[in-house]
Amino acid sequence: MKTLAIQFGLAAYILLSSLLVYSFPQSVLAFLLFEASLLLIYYAPVARSAKLCFAIVILLFLMPLLGTINGFYLEVAIQIGIFVALAVGLNIVVGFVGLLNLGFVAFYAIGAYLWAIFGSHQANEFLAGGHFPLAQGWFFVFLLLAVAAGALTGALLGLPVLRLRGDYLAIVTLGFAEVVRALVNNLDKPINLTNGPRGITPIQRPPLFFQPLLEMLGLRPDAVSLYPLYFYFLVLLLAMVVILVTRRLENSPVGRAWKAIREDEIAAVAMGVPVVRMKLLAFAVGASFAAAVGVLFAAKQVFINPESFTFMESIGVLAMVILGGMGSIPGAILGATVVTILNLQLLKGLSLWLNALRQSSIILSLPLLGSFDLSQIPAQFEPAKYERMVFGLILILMMIFRPQGFLPPRQNEKPADGAT
Amino acid sequence: MALLELSGLTKRFGGLVALRDVELAIEEGMIAALIGPNGAGKTTLFNVLTGLYRAEQGEIRFESRLLGGLSPDRITRAGICRTFQNIRLFGEMTALENVLVGMHARIRVGLSDILLRSRRLRAHEARAAARAVELLKLVGLQEREGEWARRLSYGEQRRLELARALASEPKLLLLDEPTAGMNLSESRALMSLLRGLVGAHVRGILLIEHNMRVVMGISDRVAVLDHGEKIAEGSPDEVRRDARVIEAYLGRGKWAGDA
Numbered sequence: 019m020k021t022l023a024i025q026f027g028l029a030a031y032i033l034l035s036s037l038l039v040y041s042f043p044q045s046v047l048a049f050l051l052f053e054a055s056l057l058l059i060y061y062a063p064v065a066r067s068a069k070l071c072f073a074i075v076i077l078l079f080l081m082p083l084l085g086t087i088n089g090f091y092l093e094v095a096i097q098i099g100i101f102v103a104l105a106v107g108l109n110i111v112v113g114f115v116g117l118l119n120l121g122f123v124a125f126y127a128i129g130a131y132l133w134a135i136f137g138s139h140q141a142n143e144f145l146a147g148g149h150f151p152l153a154q155g156w157f158f159v160f161l162l163l164a165v166a167a168g169a170l171t172g173a174l175l176g177l178p179v180l181r182l183r184g185d186y187l188a189i190v191t192l193g194f195a196e197v198v199r200a201l202v203n204n205l206d207k208p209i210n211l212t213n214g215p216r217g218i219t220p221i222q223r224p225p226l227f228f229q230p231l232l233e234m235l236g237l238r239p240d241a242v243s244l245y246p247l248y249f250y251f252l253v254l255l256l257a258m259v260v261i262l263v264t265r266r267l268e269n270s271p272v273g274r275a276w277k278a279i280r281e282d283e284i285a286a287v288a289m290g291v292p293v294v295r296m297k298l299l300a301f302a303v304g305a306s307f308a309a310a311v312g313v314l315f316a317a318k319q320v321f322i323n324p325e326s327f328t329f330m331e332s333i334g335v336l337a338m339v340i341l342g343g344m345g346s347i348p349g350a351i352l353g354a355t356v357v358t359i360l361n362l363q364l365l366k367g368l369s370l371w372l373n374a375l376r377q378s379s380i381i382l383s384l385p386l387l388g389s390f391d392l393s394q395i396p397a398q399f400e401p402a403k404y405e406r407m408v409f410g411l412i413l414i415l416m417m418i419f420r421p422q423g424f425l426p427p428r429q430n431e432k433p434a435d436g437a438t
Numbered sequence: 439m440a441l442l443e444l445s446g447l448t449k450r451f452g453g454l455v456a457l458r459d460v461e462l463a464i465e466e467g468m469i470a471a472l473i474g475p476n477g478a479g480k481t482t483l484f485n486v487l488t489g490l491y492r493a494e495q496g497e498i499r500f501e502s503r504l505l506g507g508l509s510p511d512r513i514t515r516a517g518i519c520r521t522f523q524n525i526r527l528f529g530e531m532t533a534l535e536n537v538l539v540g541m542h543a544r545i546r547v548g549l550s551d552i553l554l555r556s557r558r559l560r561a562h563e564a565r566a567a568a569r570a571v572e573l574l575k576l577v578g579l580q581e582r583e584g585e586w587a588r589r590l591s592y593g594e595q596r597r598l599e600l601a602r603a604l605a606s607e608p609k610l611l612l613l614d615e616p617t618a619g620m621n622l623s624e625s626r627a628l629m630s631l632l633r634g635l636v637g638a639h640v641r642g643i644l645l646i647e648h649n650m651r652v653v654m655g656i657s658d659r660v661a662v663l664d665h666g667e668k669i670a671e672g673s674p675d676e677v678r679r680d681a682r683v684i685e686a687y688l689g690r691g692k693w694a695g696d697a
Contacts, residue, residue, distance in 0.1 A: 263553060270552040270559065271538070271545050271566075274531070278539040281528035288488055288522075290514035290543025290606050299549075345530075427530075 021064050028062055028072060031055055036080050043088040046367035052084070053359065060348065077254060082247055092246045094362050096318065099253030100311055101354040103260045105338040106347060107307030110264060112336065113345035114273065115300045116280030117180075118188040120332055121195030125305035127327035128171055129164035129312025131202060131212060134322050136160065137222035143210040154225035157317055161256075164309040172305025176298045195332055203324040217323025221316050224252065249318045256314060260307050264347055267303065276300055277345070337409070341416055343423025352424050357409075365401035365408065372399060439502065441466050441642045442487075442518075442610055447496035449479075449486055449666075456482040457493070458666045464610065464659075467636055469643045471653045473677075474663035475686060480646045481523055483663070484612050488520050489513040500610070515543040517609035521599040521616065523646070529588035533579055533598050536587050537570040540605030573601040577631070593624055600631075604639055611635070613645040617652050625649060629656050654678070662686065 032055045038048040059072045085092030104126065111119045135141050137157065141150035179190045206214030223245060232239065267273050275296045278286040287293045316322050334357065342353025375392045383389035401408070416423070440463040449457040456479045464470050472480050485491040487498065489510035498505040505513055519540075528536050551559040574580050577597040582590060587598060596616065603611060616632070617625035629652060636643060647653045653660060653674065660677040662670040664686040670677050677683055 266552055266555055270563075271542060271547065272549070272552060274535055274539050275542055277531055277535070278528045278542075281530060282526045284490065285522065285526035285528065286539065287510040288490070288514065288520055288526075289540045289602065290511045290519075291539065292509075292511045 021068075024062055024064055025068055028055075028059060028064070031058060032072065032076060032080070036084060039084050039091070040087060046363050046370075049084075049088075049091055049094075050359070050363070052080075053355070057352070082250060085247065085250060086243070089246055092250050094359070096246070096249050096253050097362060098355050098358045099250070099257045100315060101335065101338060101358050102351050103253075103257045103311045104308055104335045105342065105350040105354040106257075106260050106264050107304040107311075108335050109339045109342075109345065109347065109350040110267070110276070110300050110307075111304040112339055113343075113350070114268065114276040114280065115297060117297065117300070118184065119191045119301075119304070120188045120329075120336065121191035121193070121198075122304070122308060122335055123327050123329070123331040124175075124191075124195040124198040125168045125172060125308035126312040126315070126331070127195075127198055127202060127324075129168060129309030130316040130322050130326070131218075131312075132164050132167055132309070133157065133160045133313040134218040134221050134316040135212065137317065138218050138220060140210075140213055140218045143213075151222045154222050155227075157222065157224040157313070161310055161313050164313045165306040168306035168309025168312075169302040171309075172302040173298050175305075176301035180294055180297045180301070192329065192332075195327075195329065199324050199327055202327070212324075215324060217321055217325075219321035221320050221322065223317050223320065224248070249314070252314060253318075256310060260310075261347060261351070263303075263307075268347065272296070272299065280345075337413060341413070341423055343426040346423070346425050346427040349423050349425035349427075356424070360409070360412075361405065365405055368401045372401075439466070440464060440499075441468075441501065442644070443497075443499040443502075444487075445497050445499075447483075447486065447493050447498065449482055449491060449493045456666050457486065460496070460663070460666075460668050462661055462668065462671075464642050464644055466641055468658045469632065469636060469645070469656055470659045470661065471657035471674075472644060472646045472661050472663060473648070473650075473653055477665075478663040478686075479666040480663055481614060482666075484520055484614055484646065487513075487612060488518060511543065514606050514608075517607070518612065519543075519603040519606040519608035519610075520612035521596075521603050521614055523614040523618070525592075525595045525599055527587040527590075527595055527598060527602070530586055532584050533574060533587055533590065534567070534570050534583040536598055536602050537573055537605045538566055540602035541566050541570070541607075543606045570601075570605065573604055574598075576604070577601045592619055596620070597628075604635070609641045611640045611643045613643060613647075615646055615648060617647065617649050625652055632656060 032052075035048065035052040035055055038045070039052050042048045056073065056076060059069050059076075062069070081095055082092070085095065104122070108119065108122045111117050111122070136150060136152050137160065138151050142148055175191070175194055179187055182190060202212045203215055205211040206216070212218070226241065226244060226248065229244075275286065275291045278289065278291055279293055279296060283293060315326075319326075335354075338353035338357045339350050340353070341356065342351065343349030372395060376395055378392060380392045381389055382392055397403070442462070442464040444460055444462040447457055447460040447462075448455070460479075460483065472483065474480055482491065486493045489505075489508055489512070492507065496506075500516060500518060503516070505516065505518075508516065528539060531539070545562075547556075547559050547562050550556070551562075571580065571583065574583050577600055579590075579594060579597055579601065582594060587595065590598060596619070600613070600616065603613075613632075617628055620628065632643060632645075633656065645657075657674055660672065660674050661668055662677060662680070662683050664682075669682045669686060670680040672680070
């Protein structure tokens with residue numbers, strides 16, 4: 019009876035918040051309320067199957083529907099999906115195994131450039147025959163290739179550095195990422211592999227293989243409005259695969275071995291855990307996720323250049339993992355969502371609001387302080403100017419008041435109950 | 439045929455000889471104790487046996503197979519597992535998970551089983567969990583299986599380390615001061631538990647112990663190390679009367695010399 023009431027309440031909340039978004043398509047607040055419904059579902063004391071149903075309704079139907087009303091929301095959702103996949107991948111290395119990796123973005127860059135080079139005219143610069151760009155269908159092949167390439171480079175980086183610990187490992191991974199970025203930036207001569215700082219464009223997007231099907235149903239959407247939806251579902255699928263694979267690894271002998279290494283490496287090896295192999299596996303799995311996301315990112319952006327793969331990106335993803343709670347998959351998901359929303363929506367919303375104030379030409383007169391002409395709000399108040407500061411402040415506050423993150427790993431999860 | 443045979447084992451740290459020409463044999467079904475003053479090289483011997491250190495000279499034969507140069511995880515797979523003097527549990531993992539990690543050496547599933555969550559994996563996991571619960575019951579921790587290891591009491595942590603080591607199905611169990619910090623009744627309970635293990639779970643135990651009551655009460659054979667050298671070996675009674683042992687523990691002096 020009680021669960022029925024809760025389920026009803028959840029459904030009502032979801033419906034209400036979607037209606038709000040529908041009626042106020044420009045309101046950041048309405049969309050935030052809608053996004054919060056997923057968090058509510060996670061916490062609600064209802065059966066797994068019910069949670070799953072609600073999540074499916076939101077992610078598969080409501081979100082794309084609202085996305086057609088305000089395209090920006092779909093963009094936000096896509097970005098969230100990309101960062102969720104990255105954060106969950108990094109969480110394996112940092113959260114499960116406890117290896118501080120400051121160069122995660124390198125693998126993301128490797129995946130992105132892999133498709134950017136062969137999915138554009140770029141490859142013609144160094145391969146004869148003019149076969150490039152490859153047909154759109156190759157996108158899916160390159161997703162798999164990127165998984166392999168990521169795993170390979172992850173393992174290659176891992177081999178020499180995994181004997182290092184703590185700070186030393188962090189420095190080497192940081193250096194590796196900088197090497198990758200410098201290579202990408204400078205490999206436009208003598209042979210033009212990456213087109214250097216000018217970047218690569220246009221990059222092929224994945225094929226609209228389902229278009230004939232839509233036409234049979236009598237729908238004739240144009241590619242411009244279709245691609246955001248398409249990328250939304252691709253990102254959703256990729257993020258789901260990443261989460262599923264990570265969950266299965268976590269609740270398996272491999273996941274337990276990873277955590278054992280994090281807790282006490284000597285004891286782990288004494289219990290028969292092949293430490294080097296397990297660390298390599300973690301590096302390879304995390305890197306392969308990042309590389310696959312990179313392919314998707316390149317196809318979505320159509321244009322990439324080395325600027326997208328700076329050290330700040332690595333730090334950003336790491337901050338998501340730390341904010342969410344190291345070693346917890348729900349934590350990584352929540353961390354990625356919160357940080358992305360903060361960057362794309364809250365600060366942007368604040369900036370829009372400031373602009374609106376400026377244009378309102380209200381003159382505020384306060385006692386003792388004199389009067390302010392709101393149209394004269396100085397540019398220093400633009401959130402873009404202090405985005406990083408807000409971010410840093412949040413990190414500091416978190417470390418003081420909740421160092422374990424929003425959703426730290428729970429204690430009484432039984433690992434061997436066979437559920438996934 | 440001895441279960442474990444060491445011959446001419448030497449380990450140096452720079453100029454310090456931590457172990458010199460150590461010979462030791464542990465027979466099937468035996469509980470052997472390794473005693474000696476602090477810094478005698480007992481824990482170093484354990485570290486060499488489990489592959490954490492590499493000996494400069496000498497042979498380690500386990501079931502007549504040479505173990506020299508094997509990595510620690512392979513030695514565990516070969517059937518030697520240990521506990522640590524300063525408890526080394528996986529703090530932020532549950533008691534049950536700690537025992538499950540102990541089974542890592544006996545895993546028979548591959549990555550594809552894990553990713554597909556195959557029937558084989560689920561059967562394997564169910565069996566592992568059941569066995570882990572059994573081992574926790576054996577050491578009296580069945581009520582605590584869901585608790586993080588670092589939240590257990592000191593005595594519970596010691597027993598959990600024992601269960602974790604047993605999980606790797608060792609033939610030879612190495613215990614580094616298993617009763618350290620335990621009171622009389624606790625160490626008595628542990629002694630009877632250890633006696634029950636031989637034959638049922640393991641084929642031999644080698645333990646380092648400072649508590650002479652435990653050493654004399656439980657071991658079939660005692661070896662004494664001093665400054666990295668084995669100075670005596672024999673039954674507990676023989677060792678107790680050995681002049682060199684008394685000297686090592688009490689020093690040579692007016693009274694000790696007269697005795």
